[in-house]
Amino acid sequence: MQHTLASRRNSLADHLSSTEQLHSEQLLQLVRAKIEAAGGWLDFQTFMDLVLYAPGLGYYSAGTHKLGAGGDFTTAPEISPLFSRCVAMQCVEVLRQLKQGSVLELGAGSGVMAVDMLREFEKLECLPERYYILEVSADLRARQQALIQQQLPQYLDRVQWLDALQADFVGVIVANEVLDALPVQRFCIQQGGVQVMGVSYTDAGLCWQPRAADDTLVKAVRAIESNLLFSLPEGYCSEVNLQLPAWIGSLGDSLQRGAVLFIDYGFTQSQYYSVDRTRGTLSCFFRQRMHDDPLINVGVQDITAWVDFTAVASAGLAAGMELEGFATQAHFLFGCGLDRLLTDMSEQPDEIRWQLSQQVQKLTLPGEMGESFKAMAFSKDCNLQLSGFAFRDLRDRL
Ligand SMILES: C[S@@+](CC[C@H](N)C(=O)[O-])C[C@H]1O[C@@H](n2cnc3c(N)ncnc32)[C@H](O)[C@@H]1O
CATH class of the missing domain: 3.40.50.12710 (Rossmann fold)
Incomplete structure (x- = not known):
């Protein structure tokens, strides 16, 4: 052995x-x-x-x-801009209901999600007041800055990197594949x-x-x-x-009004600690x-490590937030309008549409990322209707 x-x-x-x-x-x-x-x-x-x-x-x-x-792993924003466009649509829904606010992305990786989200905000004519990024890695922070400088120099002054959470944040906090890295x-x-x-x-x-x-x-x-x-x-x-609990507690403390959205691979607690695993x-x-x-x-x-979403839900509630929804990534993306994005692209050349359909399969098929990845949202001090959870909400499974 x-x-x-x-x-x-x-x-x-x-x-x-x-x-x-x-x-x-x-x-x-x-x-x-x-x-x-x-x-x-x-x-x-x-x-x-x-x-x-x-x-x-x-x-x-x-x-x-x-x-x-070319790296060690690939995340949804690296696979397709459609993912970040759907997340941006969910953020826009919240920003419109709040009538103001910013976006804070935690752990922004290469910065590609920030670029694609900002492009979508521009298209939807709903730019957040600020696009904040809180990134623990100095190396990744430098890469994010270089990418935004190269792709969207006009928005560089709207993007701000934070060293710590702010007090009284109003808007949407987004974290894709950050919980699994804790x-x-x-x-x-x-x-x-x-x-x-x-x-x-x-x-x-x-x-x-x-x-x-x-x-x-x-x-x-x-x-x-x-x-x-x-x-x-x-x-x-x-x-x-x-x-x-402390990590999500600090998000709840920082959020004055708005939403927190986590997307990650994970299970409910009974699946996580199943006797077979x-x-x-x-x-x-x-x-x-x-x-x-x-x-x-x-x-x-x-x-x-995979994420125990029952523990995330408990931590969010203990942090004074409301649990707004829990869905598979596939249901979340379709709820956010993934199919509408595809229909809008029906005029594109065959080659592009083929690439997009491959990307959608990776993001949504049960054997790919569609079911193992989940989205979970919380709100604080506001009433939200979130389209991402309109198709199928699995809160009762937690
Ligand atoms: C698996 S990567 C995901 C990157 C990106 N969100 C994506 O989906 O491509 C995890 C990211 O979270 C960052 N990170 C880890 N712990 C963090 C923390 N406590 N606060 C903020 N970012 C963190 C890492 O530096 C890295 O950027």
């Missing part, structure tokens, strides 16, 4: 270029120093935070090519108790090491079991996002290949 793991690790590591190897080695030195300083062990959440966001070295903070066809805690059930999975190292490299969980994690796992009405079985491993949802992406070993390729691969 050890041998198999070592060979698999080598075969994945073999793909690193010399620059990637150097970068990964530098981050590994930092990880080892942190492990040593912490007495030989780091809990997984701290490890994930470090390898994704350590300034200048973490996966999102360093200059590796992450998103799009560090999670990994746990396993052993002899009926909850163990927290942590990371240590030996001469062979980083390795998993369990410890008895602290009160916070035990309470979180027991609360999940109490919602599920059964105990998770012996040997069961999964993740829980302990930062979620014994190894959790942690996934790593390296050059469009998915695997489940976060302890290799540190700094040059993405690490994500």
Whole structure:
């Protein structure tokens, strides 16, 4: 088993270029120093935070090519501008009902969604007062600025990058595939108790090491079991996002009036912690290949966990917001008018229409992103009718 793991690790590591190897080695030195300083062990959440966001070295903070066809993973805005146009239409609906407001995009990746949304706002003659971006990665922030400068220089003064959430925000907060990038805690059930999975190292490299969980994690796992009405079985491993309530709480505090829209891959809690899903949802992406070993390729691969939308809903309600809707990505996009966008393009050449139909299939087919990705919206201090949830609203499943 050890041998198999070592060979698999080598075969994945073999793909690193010399620059990637150097970068990964530098981050590994930092990880080892942190492990040593912490007495030989780091809990997984701290490890994930470090390898994704350590300034200048973490996966999102360093200059590796992450998103799009030539990167490690592809997101909906990278697949098609139709996605961002639909999200923009949903934002316009809210901005018109509020009669004022701005848009705040969290974690804007390459900046392509901001560009396509701004184009759609212009077309619909409903430009937000400001288009704010809150991005934790300095590298991605620079890329976003360069893209907007190149594609929409006329709107550069309307786009503003924030270092922190503002107080009294009025408008729409949008986050596509950000929740899945937040560090999670990994746990396993052993002899009926909850163990927290942590990371240590030996001469062979980083390795998993369990410890008895602290009160916070035990309470979180027991609360999940109490919602599920059964105990998770012996040997069961999964993740829980302990930062979620505080993170969504800060969005609720910042929002004075308006809406928050999350789109991400995820499940309801009963699906997330289904007894069959014994190894959790942690996934790593390296050059469009998915695997489940976060302890290799540190700094040059993405690490994500699926989103527990029942926990997101609870956190939103606890933050003083109303839950406005929960739908699959396919239903959400069609509710926002994806089919109208396609009809408007019926005059386009065959080649373009073929490309668009391929993109729509990726975004909406159940075997692609249509069902595994979900949209969830909250409101605060306003009455909203959101078209994105008009087709099918799954709130009763949460
Ligand atoms: C998987 S990428 C998605 C990028 C983009 N939204 C898209 O759909 O293509 C995750 C993004 O969230 C950012 N991010 C991670 N944690 C964040 C946080 N706490 N606040 C804001 N952005 C964050 C990352 O730097 C990155 O831009």
